[in-house]
Amino acid sequence: MSCMFRIAGVSLNVDRLLSSVSLPATMSFGKGQPRNMLKKNRKRCRSSGASFLVSDADFDQFEKQKKDAISFLRTNKSVILKIMNWPGVDRGCLDFGIERRTAAAQFDQFPAELLKLAGGLGIDIEISQYSNKEKMKANKAMVPNFQRGAR
Numbered sequence: 659m660s661c662m663f664r665i666a667g668v669s670l671n672v673d674r675l676l677s678s679v680s681l682p683a684t685m686s687f688g689k690g691q692p693r694n695m696l697k698k699n700r701k702r703c704r705s706s707g708a709s710f711l712v713s714d715a716d717f718d719q720f721e722k723q724k725k726d727a728i729s730f731l732r733t734n735k736s737v738i739l740k741i742m743n744w745p746g747v748d749r750g751c752l753d754f755g756i757e758r759r760t761a762a763a764q765f766d767q768f769p770a771e772l773l774k775l776a777g778g779l780g781i782d783i784e785i786s787q788y789s790n791k792e793k794m795k796a797n798k799a800m801v802p803n804f805q806r807g808a809r
């Protein structure tokens with residue numbers, strides 16, 4: 659899942675919100691719940707929230723994610739407004755998960771239409787970059803040992 663609509667709030671009753679909207683959440687969490695059940699040092703969530711699938715395009719399909727996000731915001735405008743105006747919702751965000759490219763610099767942009775739609779709904783936009791482990795292994799294998807810090 660590469661593009662998600664995420665909401666959160668310190669005083670949000672996420673169960674009540676989700677039972678009142680038609681948009682299905684892919685995940686939800688409550689304030690005080692463990693953030694990660696697998697770790698021994700279980701930090702607790704400081705807020706409640708939920709995530710909704712916007713685009714299931716892969717991390718290397720950023721253009722498709724943006725098109726899907728525009729469609730998602732148009733199609734679900736009324737329910738998104740209800741969510742964003744729900745008591746206790748402090749923040750809404752579109753999180754685009756993209757692949758970190760192997761380049762000296764990486765530049766990505768959003769179309770004005772997406773920015774206008776998201777901004778009009780009070781939604782922030784965020785990019786989460788993820789490494790492609792297969793590409794990293796292939797690139798590392800091509801670098802001579804002396805460049806990888808070997809002695």
